[in-house]
Amino acid sequence: xxxxxxxxxxxxxxxxxxxxxxxxxxxxxxxxxxxxxxxxxxxxxxxxxxxxxxxxxxxxxxxxxxxxxxxxxxxxxxxxxxxxxxxxxxxxxxxxxxxxxxxxxxxxxxxxxxxxxxxxxxxxxxxxxxxxxxxxxxxxxxxxxxxxxxxxxxxxxxxxxxxxxxxxxxxxxxxxxxxxxxxxxxxxxxxxxxxxxxxxxxxxxxxxxxxxxxxxxxxxxxxxxxxxxxxxxxxxxxxxxxxxxxxxxxxxxxxxxxxxxxxxxxxxxxxxxxxxxxxxxxxxxxxxxxxxxxxxxxxxxxxxxxxxxxxxxxxxxxxxxxxxxxxxxxxxxxxxxxxxxxxxxxxxxxxxxxxxxxxxxxxxxxxxxxxxxxxxxxxxxxxxxxxxxxxxxxxxxxxxxxxxxxxxxxxxxxxxxxxxxxxxxxxxxxxxxxxxxxxxxxxxxxxxxxxxxxxxxxxxxxxxxxxxxxxxxxxxxxxxxxxxxxxxxxxxxxxxxxxxxxxxxxxxxxxxxxxxxxxxxxxxxxxxxxxxxxxxxxxxxxxxxxxxxxxxxxxxxxxxxxxxxxxxxxxxxxxxxxxxxxxxxxxxxxxxxxxxxxxxxxxxxxxxxxxxxxxxxxxxxxxxxxxxxxxxxxxxxxxxxxxxxxxxxxxxxxxxxxxxxxxxxxxxxxxxxxxxxxxxxxxx
Numbered sequence: 001x002x003x004x005x006x007x008x009x010x011x012x013x014x015x016x017x018x019x020x021x022x023x024x025x026x027x028x029x030x031x032x033x034x035x036x037x038x039x040x041x042x043x044x045x046x047x048x049x050x051x052x053x054x055x056x057x058x059x060x061x062x063x064x065x066x067x068x069x070x071x072x073x074x075x076x077x078x079x080x081x082x083x084x085x086x087x088x089x090x091x092x093x094x095x096x097x098x099x100x101x102x103x104x105x106x107x108x109x110x111x112x113x114x115x116x117x118x119x120x121x122x123x124x125x126x127x128x129x130x131x132x133x134x135x136x137x138x139x140x141x142x143x144x145x146x147x148x149x150x151x152x153x154x155x156x157x158x159x160x161x162x163x164x165x166x167x168x169x170x171x172x173x174x175x176x177x178x179x180x181x182x183x184x185x186x187x188x189x190x191x192x193x194x195x196x197x198x199x200x201x202x203x204x205x206x207x208x209x210x211x212x213x214x215x216x217x218x219x220x221x222x223x224x225x226x227x228x229x230x231x232x233x234x235x236x237x238x239x240x241x242x243x244x245x246x247x248x249x250x251x252x253x254x255x256x257x258x259x260x261x262x263x264x265x266x267x268x269x270x271x272x273x274x275x276x277x278x279x280x281x282x283x284x285x286x287x288x289x290x291x292x293x294x295x296x297x298x299x300x301x302x303x304x305x306x307x308x309x310x311x312x313x314x315x316x317x318x319x320x321x322x323x324x325x326x327x328x329x330x331x332x333x334x335x336x337x338x339x340x341x342x343x344x345x346x347x348x349x350x351x352x353x354x355x356x357x358x359x360x361x362x363x364x365x366x367x368x369x370x371x372x373x374x375x376x377x378x379x380x381x382x383x384x385x386x387x388x389x390x391x392x393x394x395x396x397x398x399x400x401x402x403x404x405x406x407x408x409x410x411x412x413x414x415x416x417x418x419x420x421x422x423x424x425x426x427x428x429x430x431x432x433x434x435x436x437x438x439x440x441x442x443x444x445x446x447x448x449x450x451x452x453x454x455x456x457x458x459x460x461x462x463x464x465x466x467x468x469x470x471x472x473x474x475x476x477x478x479x480x481x482x483x484x485x486x487x488x489x490x491x492x493x494x495x496x497x498x499x500x501x502x503x504x505x506x507x508x509x510x511x512x513x514x515x516x517x518x519x520x521x522x523x524x525x526x527x528x529x530x531x532x533x534x535x536x537x538x539x540x541x542x543x544x545x546x547x548x549x550x551x552x553x554x555x556x557x558x559x560x561x562x563x564x565x566x567x568x569x570x571x572x573x574x575x576x577x578x579x580x581x582x583x584x585x586x587x588x589x590x591x592x593x594x595x596x597x598x599x600x601x602x603x604x605x606x607x608x609x610x611x612x613x614x615x616x617x618x619x620x621x622x623x624x625x626x627x628x629x630x631x632x633x634x635x636x637x638x639x640x641x642x643x644x645x646x647x648x649x650x651x652x653x654x655x656x657x658x659x660x661x662x663x664x665x666x667x668x669x670x671x672x673x674x675x676x677x678x679x680x681x682x683x684x
Contacts, residue, residue: 332358351378
């Protein structure tokens with residue numbers, strides 16, 4: 001036996017001798033933590049029990065604030081500290097502590113144990129018993145087999161307390177159902193009849209944790225020779241509280257061996273994980289949000305506000321895992337501790353659900369000296385039910401536990417976000433930045449790339465991704481020194497500000513969305529496959545080598561200096577605003593639908609083969625040298641100012657609407673078919 005154990009044993013013996021001489025009786029202290037039902041008033045939150053000679057007593061006269069302060073200062077270590085109690089303060093079911101003597105309480109913490117173990121093992125195997133309490137008036141609505149499934153069930157898609165604890169610890173903690181064949185039909189669950197009613201013995205206004213009912217059940221365990229003192233966790237299940245409702249769903253002795261559930265709360269594996277965590281010595285998981293503390297507000301952890309579910313998958317946060325000693329063994333210790341002098345650091349991190357005994361050799365937790373603990377809360381497998389708010393996020397916790405032993409979540413970070421850590425309202429210059437979540441899909445575990453730095457030593461930034469997966473919306477402000485190694489999948493939305501020195505080797509499949517500001521320096525060897533939506537802003541210096549396959553919708557704004565070598569197959573869709581500077585050598589193959597807006601300066605070199613489809617509105621300014629080959633179908637709309645130089649060979653088919661302004665110099669060769677109204681001025 002080593003020296004420490006000898007001294008602890010001697011100290012414990014001395015305490016008993018002193019207590020006996022002063023009529024003091026030592027009892028083992030347990031801090032009781034409750035799972036309070038939201039919306040229910042009167043939940044005690046935290047109380048104190050003391051175990052004495054096989055009985056458990058409630059300690060009255062101490063406030064929850066006083067209890068939490070003793071826990072914070074470690075004057076009370078639940079399940080390990082003893083209280084020396086005068087015999088006159090021990091009453092039926094309770095120990096009364098006068099207010100005046102609270103500060104004089106004799107509390108000692110030794111290494112000795114009067115029980116084999118004070119609570120479930122954090123590592124290794126623990127034996128667990130569930131006690132179904134049958135009172136004279138009520139019993140739980142859930143059978144022995146149903147309670148077995150909730151606490152010990154296993155198999156595909158079954159998540160009980162046993163299966164979830166073993167998954168969350170990566171097999172480092174296991175649960176074995178207690179079994180006494182002579183009194184138990186099913187492993188792990190036993191029924192006891194306490195011989196008293198719940199009505200009148202379960203009033204939480206005077207008996208917070210129903211110690212009368214619980215002690216009656218313990219007596220029945222003793223009577224049935226069930227060695228409950230050898231078990232790590234004993235869980236009592238009752239119907240409920242009478243005459244009042246219980247404001248709690250369950251409670252447990254922190255770092256202790258006993259717990260109690262009310263009704264349906266015994267069927268929620270999430271509540272069982274919370275209560276079992278208390279028995280392993282874990283306290284609540286709070287959150288700091290908007291300048292205030294939210295009790296049990298860390299929804300990433302079963303010690304926060306757990307889900308109401310019978311088959312959910314969640315575990316504990318990084319601080320709890322470190323306290324339990326999980327995920328720190330194996331081929332790689334994934335719980336790294338770093339000093340400020342080592343900053344800045346950048347790590348790929350994985351979640352505990354994909355730790356796999358350190359096979360990836362990546363950390364699941366980073367502790368930065370005495371400041372923060374950083375972890376990646378991967379939502380998969382044993383943590384698949386994690387609420388969306390914290391799923392696949394990087395979490396930042398305060399390194400220091402709070403008053404009462406609670407952990408504190410201070411930041412939830414997504415990719416690209418960062419957090420500046422403050423202590424007592426003052427910056428520490430420590431920044432935690434998430435560079436990326438996800439990334440390479442070829443790896444087994446999803447990673448988070450996390451950067452931690454001290455800004456007082458200089459700013460640090462995350463590395464950029466190379467190359468960009470998607471093209472940028474706008475062109476670069478400065479052109480790159482070298483061309484891209486690989487062409488982009490899609491064309492840019494806007495043209496380059498600076499034209500290229502040489503034309504593209506291959507024409508583009510589609511025209512540019514926007515015309516370029518300047519024409520190309522060198523014309524392309526081949527025409528564009530598709531015409532552009534708009535004409536060029538500035539005409540090219542030289543004509544195209546090959547004409548366009550499709551004619552333009554509108555005429556050129558500026559006429560060409562020379563006529564086309566080859567006439568077009570079809571006339572222009574719209575006539576030009578001005579006549580051509582030079583007449584064409586040959587007449588048009590097809591006459592135009594409408595006459596020219598302006599007459600030509602000179603008559604055509606060759607007369608047309610056929611008359612105009614429509615007569616002109618006005619007579620020719622200069623009469624022709626010869627008469628028309630064929631007379632017109634209709635007379636002129638306006639008579640000519642002078643008579644024809646040569647009379648026609650035949651009379652007009654249709655008489656004119658008005659007589660000639662001036663008589664002809666010679667009489668007609670043929671008389672008129674219709675006589676005139678008046679005689680001629682000269683006789684024929």
